[in-house]
Amino acid sequence: MAELDLRALTKSFGATVALHPTSLQVKKGEFVTVLGPSGCGKSTLLRLLMGIMSASGGEIHLAGQRIDGLAPEKRDIAMVFQSYALFPHMSVRKNLAFGLKMRKVAKDEQTRRIEHALEICNLRPYVDRMPRQLSGGQQQRVALARAIVMQPSLLLFDEPLSNLDAKLRDSLRHDLLALHQKTGSTSLYVTHDQTEAMAMSDRIVVMNAGRVVEIGTPVELYRNPAHAFTASFLGQTNLLSVNAYGSTCGLPWGGVGHLDMLAHGLVSISLRPENIMLHDAPDGAGEIIAASFMGAHAHYIIRIAGMDLQVTRSGAEAVLETGTRVNLTALGPLRILKTDGLEGKAA
Secondary structure (H helix, E strand, O other), rough: OOOOOEEEEEEEEEEEEEEEEEEHHHHHHHHHHEOOOOOHHHHHHHHHOOOOOOEEEEEEOOOOOOOOOOOOHHOOEEEEOOOOOOOOOOHHHHHHHHHHOOOOOOHHHHHHHHHHHHHOOOOOHHHOOOHHHHOHHHHHHHHHHHHOOOOOEEEEEOOOOOOOOHHHHHHHHHHHHHHHHHHHOOOOEOOOHHHHHHHHHHHEEEEEEEEEEEEHHHHHHHHHHOOOOHHOEEEEEEEEEEEEEEEEEOOOOOEEEEEEEEEEEEEEEEHHHHHHEEOOOOOOOOOEEEEEEEOOEEEEEEEEEOEEEEEEEEOOOOOOOOOOEEEEEOOOOOOEEEEOOOOOOOO
16 A cells, blocks of 8 residues: 555646646655656645645545645654754754654653664764754754654655755765665655656656656656656757658658657657767768767767757767767667647646
């Protein structure tokens, strides 16, 4: 049975639908990321789960109990906020103890939970410090520990790493995953950062325009997206319209591509930059108009057949210069995508 079960959950503000009927099941101990651009409905979903906003329809079930009619403090949910939201006048220990005192948890149980959270979040050296005496990463770990001590049925994360610099984000991303595995918590993580979603998730829920576009593992959604929006939002890709002839298609710059299913007529396909072979040739049909060395790979923009394509090659190979003529080969099979109006902006 799912630990979290959303059943046709929806939210409207007058004639504007912020969240179309949404159903989602999250298993106990699963780490699920809700990914999408600003305005896609992910923050609305969080507010409905927390109970700080009432739903227009549908149901929320957590650990076998319907909770959408309960007050926020009765929902057995803890939130890790983007802004940390620590009490500035309280030490780390007192911040961790506050919620437990409000719930009238026995003192010996408070001590046990706090000591456990301090240990797994590596906060023992800072237990008596005030928030102003902590770095951004340390404050975020305190915010996480404060949620963990509540031992909730569901942990919610509201873009908790977005205020940190890139190196610290990468470090804390690994810490979060390690903590998730140690605690076995059921987690719903909201972000617009594709890298976070790909690196951390058991499954990703891709949202746009107030709707769930697609749900799957990071590998499934990256390699075999069903929708054009998923292909374009999750990583880099080239979206192309091509004519299909059964199991093959004609490529815009000439040659033949192999499709992942039988089709006829005009179809939309996704061609990832790493799935294009680049061959430098003096009489090549394409030209490199931009080249960027990124360390692990080199990223190129190739102008060919009236379009600009993204192509990547291993950073271990020689970097080709701007102006180099090239030919391209598409590695298949090429994924045929759905284009059903979910590519637009959210209301």
